[in-house]
Amino acid sequence: GAVVSQHPSRVICKSGTSVKIECRSLDFQATTMFWYRQFPKQSLMLMATSNEGSKATYEQGVEKDKFLINHASLTLSTLTVTSAHPEDSSFYICSASRGRNSPLHFGNGTRLTVT
Amino acid sequence: AQSVAQPEDQVNVAEGNPLTVKCTYSVSGNPYLFWYVQYPNRGLQFLLKYITGDNLVKGSYGFEAEFNKSQTSFHLKKPSALVSDSALYFCAVSKQTGANNLFFGTGTRLTVIP
Numbered sequence: 001g002a003v004v005s006q007h008p009s010r011v012i013c014k015s016g017t018s019v020k021i022e023c024r025s026l027d028f029q030a031t032t033m034f035w036y037r038q039f040p041k042q043s044l045m046l047m048a049t050s051n052e053g054s055k056a057t058y059e060q061g062v063e064k065d066k067f068l069i070n071h072a073s074l075t076l077s078t079l080t081v082t083s084a085h086p087e088d089s090s091f092y093i094c095s096a097s098r099g100r101n102s103p104l105h106f107g108n109g110t111r112l113t114v115t
Numbered sequence: 116a117q118s119v120a121q122p123e124d125q126v127n128v129a130e131g132n133p134l135t136v137k138c139t140y141s142v143s144g145n146p147y148l149f150w151y152v153q154y155p156n157r158g159l160q161f162l163l164k165y166i167t168g169d170n171l172v173k174g175s176y177g178f179e180a181e182f183n184k185s186q187t188s189f190h191l192k193k194p195s196a197l198v199s200d201s202a203l204y205f206c207a208v209s210k211q212t213g214a215n216n217l218f219f220g221t222g223t224r225l226t227v228i229p
Binding site: 106 | 149151156157158159160161164207213216217218219220222
């Protein structure tokens with residue numbers, strides 16, 4: 001079956017530093033990947049849609065200069081949290097799909113803690 | 116705009132009993148409905164989807180869901196709950212064919228009591 005790998009699974013960083021999270025589709029090509037943020041006991045909030053070879057589409061209220069998304073290949077999208085602050089601490093999840101008629105496959109998420 | 120409501124934050128059921136996790140939706144046009152399950156500190160796993168066709172959809176791990184257009188509902192069901200079914204369940208809706216641009220409900224935590 002389709003597998004999406006997300007790395008790292010857990011990261012702790014100091015306030016003001018940047019953190020990069022990788023999302024890879026291991027056995028299929030994904031022209032589109034999605035980045036979500038999940039707060040404790042809350043649902044997933046779609047942050048942005050990552051499009052291979054073009055700029056990401058950000059949801060309203062998401063700072064594109066803070067959450068940099070790069071989708072340089074059909075199997076890799078990265079999310080960089082720049083100048084992280086404690087309020088950025090959250091669970092970040094990526095997902096990818098083979099195509100519009102295929103279900104989304106999710107990575108296992110990244111727990112970011114900013115101290 | 117589309118939206119999904121999961122009215123129950125928590126559902127408890129005894130092992131072996133049938134379970135239901137409720138979901139109602141609001142979307143203009145034809146809805147595309149999904150159920151996902153999330154285990155602690157993990158991403159979401161796809162359970163099942165309704166795009167068109169039979170209102171009763173069968174999915175992974177013995178789960179099924181019934182699409183009810185008149186009640187705008189898509190409740191998740193299983194005839195006999197297992198302790199291993201304990202997890203967080205999300206209902207999601209999309210206006211588009213397939214799974215792009217999903218809007219998720221707030222999730223329902225299912226606890227199956229041995």
